[in-house]
Amino acid sequence: MFDAHAVTLSPFETLILNVSLLMVIGWSMWRxxxxxxxxxxxxILALMGVFAVSGRVLLDPLPNIQPVTVxxxxxxxxxxxxxxVLLATSVALLSNVFLGHGIWTLYQAAGWSLVGISGSLLSxxxxxxxxxxxxxxxxxxxxxxxxxxxxxxxxxLHSFGAELLPAYILSGIPFDMLHASGNVVFAAxxxxxxxEMMSRHSRSxxxxxxxxxTPT
Amino acid sequence: MSxxxxxxxxxxxxxxxxxxSLDRDxxxxxxxxxxxxxxxxxxxxxxxxxxxxxxxxVDDETDHHHGLPDVWEGKQVVCFNFPGENAxxxxxxxxxHIDSDxxxxxxxxxxxxxxxxxxxxxxxxIGIELLDEAVIASGGDFAYNxxxxxxxxxxxxxxxxxxxxxxxxxxDFSSGAWWGINHNGQLxxxxxxxxxxxxxxxxxxxxxxx
Numbered sequence: 296m297f298d299a300h301a302v303t304l305s306p307f308e309t310l311i312l313n314v315s316l317l318m319v320i321g322w323s324m325w326r327x328x329x330x331x332x333x334x335x336x337x338x339i340l341a342l343m344g345v346f347a348v349s350g351r352v353l354l355d356p357l358p359n360i361q362p363v364t365v366x367x368x369x370x371x372x373x374x375x376x377x378x379x380v381l382l383a384t385s386v387a388l389l390s391n392v393f394l395g396h397g398i399w400t401l402y403q404a405a406g407w408s409l410v411g412i413s414g415s416l417l418s419x420x421x422x423x424x425x426x427x428x429x430x431x432x433x434x435x436x437x438x439x440x441x442x443x444x445x446x447x448x449x450x451x452l453h454s455f456g457a458e459l460l461p462a463y464i465l466s467g468i469p470f471d472m473l474h475a476s477g478n479v480v481f482a483a484x485x486x487x488x489x490x491e492m493m494s495r496h497s498r499s500x501x502x503x504x505x506x507x508x509t510p511t
Numbered sequence: 512m513s514x515x516x517x518x519x520x521x522x523x524x525x526x527x528x529x530x531x532s533l534d535r536d537x538x539x540x541x542x543x544x545x546x547x548x549x550x551x552x553x554x555x556x557x558x559x560x561x562x563x564x565x566x567x568x569v570d571d572e573t574d575h576h577h578g579l580p581d582v583w584e585g586k587q588v589v590c591f592n593f594p595g596e597n598a599x600x601x602x603x604x605x606x607x608h609i610d611s612d613x614x615x616x617x618x619x620x621x622x623x624x625x626x627x628x629x630x631x632x633x634x635x636x637i638g639i640e641l642l643d644e645a646v647i648a649s650g651g652d653f654a655y656n657x658x659x660x661x662x663x664x665x666x667x668x669x670x671x672x673x674x675x676x677x678x679x680x681x682x683d684f685s686s687g688a689w690w691g692i693n694h695n696g697q698l699x700x701x702x703x704x705x706x707x708x709x710x711x712x713x714x715x716x717x718x719x720x721x
Contacts, residue, residue, distance in 0.1 A: 358554060360547070430539055465565050469557045476550050479543040 306356060313353035320349045328492050336374055339496040340382055343370060343489070344389070347382070351390040359470045360477035362485065363390070364443055365436050367407045369486060371414025372421050372432075373493035379411025399450045406446035410439040427490035429483055436478035444471045515560035522549055563616040575695040575713050579628060580608055580617055585711050588630030589645035591653045591669055592717040597677040598625035599670035600652060613648050627653065630713075638692070638699075638706030638714055639664070663702030666690040666716065674718045691719035 304312065324342045331338055343366050350362035363386050371379035387404040388396070414421070414435070421431050448464050455463075530542050550557070566580040576584055596603040606622035609615050611631035629645035646653050657664040667673060667690075674680070674688035681687070692699040692706070693715040699706050703714070 357551065360551075433539060433543070462565070462567070466562065469554065469561050472557075473547075473550055473554065476543065476547045479539075480547050483539040483543045 310356050317350055317353045333495055336496045336498050344382055344385055347386045348390045352393045359474040362481045364410055364439050364478050365481040367411045368414040369489050371411035372418045373497045376412045376415040380408040383407035383411050398453055402447045402450040406443035410443055427486055429486045432486040433479045433482035436482045437475040440475035440478050441471050518553055583630040586630055587632040587635055587641055588628055588713045589642055590628040590715040591626040592624050593626045594624055594677055596625050602627050609649055611648055635708055638703040663704045678718055678720045688718050688720045690716055
């Protein structure tokens with residue numbers, strides 16, 4: 296009998312496969328967004344959630360590199376705190392269905408929620424002349440990477456005392472750097488297209504209304 | 512210069528050179544991919560170097576790794592202890608630490624004695640195999656001479672230093688000194704050529720007097 300699935304991929308081949316799958320999901324999401332009517336903010340949040348969960352799961356072979364932080368940050372910028380927290384918590388929970396769920400999920404949800412809230416609070420600073428600034432988003436995403444990782448590190452307090460926490464955080468700095476540099480890549484490449492998609496559906500857009508006078 | 516510092520300097524300089532050759536629109540995109548790729552390719556080296564830079568000495572006196580860097584927990588270690596400042600060459604100002612790849616990374620100046628520990632090894636089953644690998648990792652600084660007996664080998668000198676060079680030895684053998692072997696804090700019951708090891712063994716060669 297043939298075993299059609301008896302193919303073993305090397306780590307690099309697996310990474311190529313996963314990145315390809317993520318690109319297909321991203322392209323499909325972009326196409327699907329075109330068919331949505333403007334103002335479909337919850338639907339676009341769902342699409343972002345699918346992309347974030349897929350990205351986190353598929354990029355799992357790369358240490359601490361995933362698009363969730365930047366997507367939640369952009370969601371905070373465009374949709375505000377409450378929707379960013381909804382997205383952050385959902386992505387943490389759903390991705391951990393694949394990667395492993397435990398007490399750390401709570402801290403990840405809290406960490407990404409803080410990222411989304413900070414994006415909401417600093418929304419005005421992330422724009423230059425009304426257009427999203429990838430370099431500013433990248434700078435904020437670097438700070439967000441370290442803050443998120445340190446919040447998640449607090450989950451280690453369930454295993455050992457607070458006196459070991461500084462050494463624990465210090466030993467994780469190389470992984471924080473990888474998270475930060477991964478965020479810069481996602482911010483550089485995705486912040487403009489994702490912001491265009493999100494801003495088309497953001498209900499917080501300013502609508503200028505003028506009285507129309509009809510000529511008599 | 513530390514490999515980590517050298518790498519970061521190279522990364523910054525090369526990023527500046529590449530960044531200057533790019534137009535403004537593509538600079539962030541290209542540079543971010545370049546930096547991420549460099550960090551990923553070097554992640555193993557960065558993690559190792561960082562662990563060495565931030566390592567602390569184990570202060571649990573019940574642990575036979577007491578006084579050794581915590582990055583060696585669960586690994587095999589060989590220590591060459593010399594009384595006072597009698598260690599050879601550069602090792603006379605405390606206890607030095609040399610990783611299994613030959614990298615020197617931490618000096619314990621408060622140590623009561625001098626010399627070095629060479630550690631981070633795994634998988635060795637007999638003491639002499641681990642000792643030979645430690646000598647290689649030290650660059651030959653702790654090469655030893657020995658005498659072969661029917662019951663095993665006796666170490667005569669380490670790093671060119673014989674026990675009677677640094678401890679009182681009388682011609683009538685009323686006093687003398689020899690290289691003793693401790694295994695996990697206990698006097699080894701057999702010679703180093705027959706000494707069975709554990710996954711986290713610490714062998715200590717130290718000058719013992721009578």
